[in-house]
Amino acid sequence: MSERPLTENLKADGSPLSFAEYEAAGGYEAAAKALASLTPDEALKTVQDSGLRGRGGAGFPTGAKWSLAPRGERAVKPTYLVANADEMEPGTFKDRLLLEGNPHQIIEGMLLAGYAIGATAAYIFLRVEYTRAAARVRQALAEAYARGWLGANIRGSGYSLDIHLHTSAGRYMCGEETGLINSLQGRRATPRAKPPFPVVSGLFGKPTVVQNAETLANLPPILRRGADWYKSLSSSADAGTKIYGVSGRVKKPGLWELPMGATIREILEDRAGGMQDGRKLRGLLPGGASTDFLTPEHLDTPMDFNSIQRAGSRLGTGTMIVLDDGACPVGMVLNLTRFFARESCGWCTPCREGLPYLAQILQAIESGAGEPDDLAVLEEHTRLLGPGMTFCALAPGAVEPLQSALKYFREDFERHINEKRCPWSNG
């Protein structure tokens, strides 16, 4: 078994590591080292060298993002750090594992990130339904403050950081970093235009770095054991490990930390135990609900950013949703489209109006009221709601399952329309 820096310390019973347990496992060593012997620039350099890319879905290089925040003489006070723990992507539950199982690792990651970017205040923006995680994070924060790992002049280093826990308003849009920032300010979770990027003008108009919770959990091991070690964990172009997940009708749905670039087959068959008996794999969304379908022919594709993109989808959050032959692909796409339509913030026209329209058409097809022209309308909308047409990435992501379903499962759509019923329904 390879190294699992994110999950190797998780307890089997699912209870969180206490401060003492985390410390005994090497916790806060990286923080001690960074505060005592690294300058913020050196900490940044280590993260840049590690090749760490954001685990929230977009895969933006973490060190590169930090380097865009005004530094040195140009530094703006305050600079903010935000942990994006608003895990609301359907099928994605990887951050929850870390938040509930080892909140200290995320807190230490925030301390390291905050130190590198010169943040004076940080927020954990937590999905509102994660009440267990909220309690555990709150407890861990109290412990970290009590041990002097948070607050003023941390361990005599001269560096100060406060971390506040903020539970979200319960909207998918809050996970988009600028929507999150608006929500954190108590406003509608409408995204902001970019540029200016949050690292220049973010929370309260100040430079702000927003990182996914899993990304932050990578930082203590990187700072403790070095960039070269981190890169050595993976044989793919992307460094480190990733928490992969599988949901759907497989034998053992769940989460596994594997080296970046593990193949879909390895995850699906070796870890999740393959399809349930009597079920055949028809397709899968590799990185959560807003990624394109891949099919059995893609099973040997490595789950890293570039390989999945070449296969026609996105790594996203790395947590796949499996479609089997006993489920209606139209029904699945309808379900997802309805979710995205409902979660649109209502700011820009194509997303606000286009997604409900798609949901209406898909509902009509699913319920046997589809019309032959519907497929052309659906197809055109996957382009009209594509990147650049909408204000943010919600709608382009939302139409990814649809556009690939139309490619891979077209005959299923046509059968619905021709037979005027859902072939999977009992009626």
Add this chain to the structure above:
Amino acid sequence: MTVLFVDGKPRELAHAEGNLLQALLTLGYDVPYFCWHPALGSVGACRQCAVKVFRDKNDTRGQIVMSCMTPVRDGMLVSVDDATAKRFRKSVIEWLMLNHPHDCPVCDEGGQCHLQDVTVMTGHNCRTTRFPKRTHRSQDLGPFLQHEMNRCIQCYRCVRFYREYAGGKDLAALGAHHHVYFGREASGALESEFAGNLAEVCPTGVFTDKPARARYARKWDLTTAPSICAHCGLGCNTIVAARYGRVVRVENRYHPAINGYFLCDRGRFARDFVESEKRIRTPLVREASAGGLQPASAVAAVKQAAALLGNKAIGIGSPRASLEGNFALRELVGVDRFYLGLSAQDARLASLALQILRTPAVPAYSLHEIEDAEAALILGEDVANTAPRLALALRQTARRQPARAAAATGIPAWQAHSIADAIHDRLGPLYIAGPVATRLDEIATRTYRAAPDDVARLGFAVAAAFDDRLPRVADLPAEVAALVAEIAAALKPARRTVVVAGLWLGSEAVLLAAAHVVGALRGAGFDAGLCLVPPEANTFGLALLGGRPLADAFALARQGEVETALVLENDLHRRAPAAAVDEFFAAVKNFVALDCVSTRTATRASVVLPAATWAESDGAFVNNEGRAQRFYRVIPPQELVRDSWRWLDALAGVNRDLDGVAAALAASSPEFAALPQAAPDAKFRLLNERVPMQPRRFSGRTAIDAAVEVSEPKPPLDPDSAFAFSMEGCDGQPPPALTPFYWSPNWNSVQALNKFQAEVGGPLRGGEPGARLLAPDGPSLAPSSAPPAFAAPADHWLLLPIQTVFGSDELSALSPAIAARILAPFVALNDDAAKALGATAGDALLVELDDEAVRLPLAIEPLPHGVAAVWAGPDGADARPPAWARIRKEAR
């Protein structure tokens, strides 16, 4: 010079500062848009303005961008006609139409709807969806606006104007996804006094002018005239619309230096006073035998009134009458016997204000210059109530400094939300010193609640901080001295500072203090200007004409030297205490009133001549900057209701048109020499034709009077202007002062204004209308010293008459929509004073002045010690100057 290549053609732009949408519109391309607004900036929400841009000549695919969110670059390659861009723009309309009702035929916006225009522009003409439309419940938003949420296309303009631009709180975007709702938490009148702008800001029929529904007509069936708002002293430009001889509505007329795109609700909804039951529509002559005023013919009334004019006649002018009306009166009675129809206080202060504004060192800022300022100091005036559009301008001033700082970091100045997010809650220096809480306090850096004399002392002290030669203000309390230092430090880095004061407080010291601050700032090398708020539409015009104060007329009458008094458009009860007015009427033998509404004064006249309202007459007002601006009648001349100056000329036996009166006025004094330049004269022709006040599409031209006359009558012409009350005339663009409507092929809504601007959102083609009359050639101000600190005599309060945006203005209070928003009367004391009287809010208090006493319920307000404030209602002692009063609790 910047060059854009649009669909292959090189097009030149004056500069490269704006966004691509604005540039393309300026170049004349019909790029559709919804969420962008020239005054509100770009936010990229509606996605309607998509165009394609290409990286370079080798880029054949290009990229769709929202032109409103794309900065202009020199040499940029753009395609408006690109097939993908056109398809996308059409799709945006198709999406909006999924839920927009097909109710155009019964929608108030129909025919002037930007959504209709854009739908036609994009070519979406076939509904393909088979699904039901989303519906909403609409709300009752009060007397001004009709709400129909089903028509909403979620462009967010309403909340951006209402909340972000105008500071309103009670309209919000509610809900999410395709259920986003723009309304209040519950039905109720919109609180902001700028809510009416939503009727123009909304690109479709969600917010429409509610009172206009009573006399609804399509835009193409309206006769419209350029006008000037008559309900405060700022001179906002308006378009007044009429149908069947009745005023239908008032809309904004863009003036780049004054009102820009927005009006206040007093100005927009005042117009129904024209239909008030108090209107005088026929001459009246008092006949003792018949028991009072009786209708008479124009000839008989003029004859009777003229007969009363003897050696001992005097004329009393009016700040709500036109320059020409006041001048004709002065000519009729003679300069020596012309009296300003102003209270003693207003007369004194208006004259001082003009003296200040003529000073070379103290320029009068336009509203546009005020919005461009980075710091503001308000001394005394409650501008949100006395000059609401100025308060809206000052809200922009407060954002100017942080917005410029944000823009300096590389965020385009027009990228509205990015700037707002970067600013967050930071505001530039805005200091408010005054006796009452104001609606601008919430954006003030600091407020200083003080009596008028103490406000003046603060001003003098700030001036002295910039000019060592000015006398120091003695005995300033430490906290005030600290505030002075803070203000001085805050004004120094500002690129431009505006100091605002006004006539409301009745304090010469406050006006002088304001002038001294500006003078001292400019003397120290800082850019600064002044804004002095006149209380009424033509206060400064009347004061410019000059004349003796009203008190002198009263004194003359007491001496038995007045046989006949001609009172022009003025209710003397609003100018002087009742006892003095009564005494005056008793002493005057004959009394001729010219007015449009029946007032306490007019009802006592022996002859009443029905004056035309501003919608029925031609004339000019002079605003706070000293700018003379022409308004034009929208209703054709009538036999019995005439311009005041025309009645007065008839009394004098003179027959002149407006240009004749204006020419005589211009010749009377160098101050008025520029008046004829305020607008083109009646001989002006556009390609040899008159300017039509009706659009090409005006329908029912011959049917409109068919019940009376089946032959087609000659359309009426305006004898005083270049206008024809007709659709016939030149179709071209008239000069801005003569623009009766905004209309252009494909552009039927108010957004057609784009086609009348030399640069979209900027100057008008043909320049700024109006003529500045005040030349900076007067003597410099002598340094004056601050008054002593305020101290009320024992058991006395300084009683300030509160100004309210709805109610204080005499004529607008007669409009039913405005009347519905008028506050109930009250007297306000601070908490300590109320406790000392043993009174709580709502208790009846007896307010005793020298000559009268009123009973009013108590309201608790954070007033300075020794100051009380009273709102006595629209007919009450509203125009009474600040005075000493006793206040006590009524025994039960």
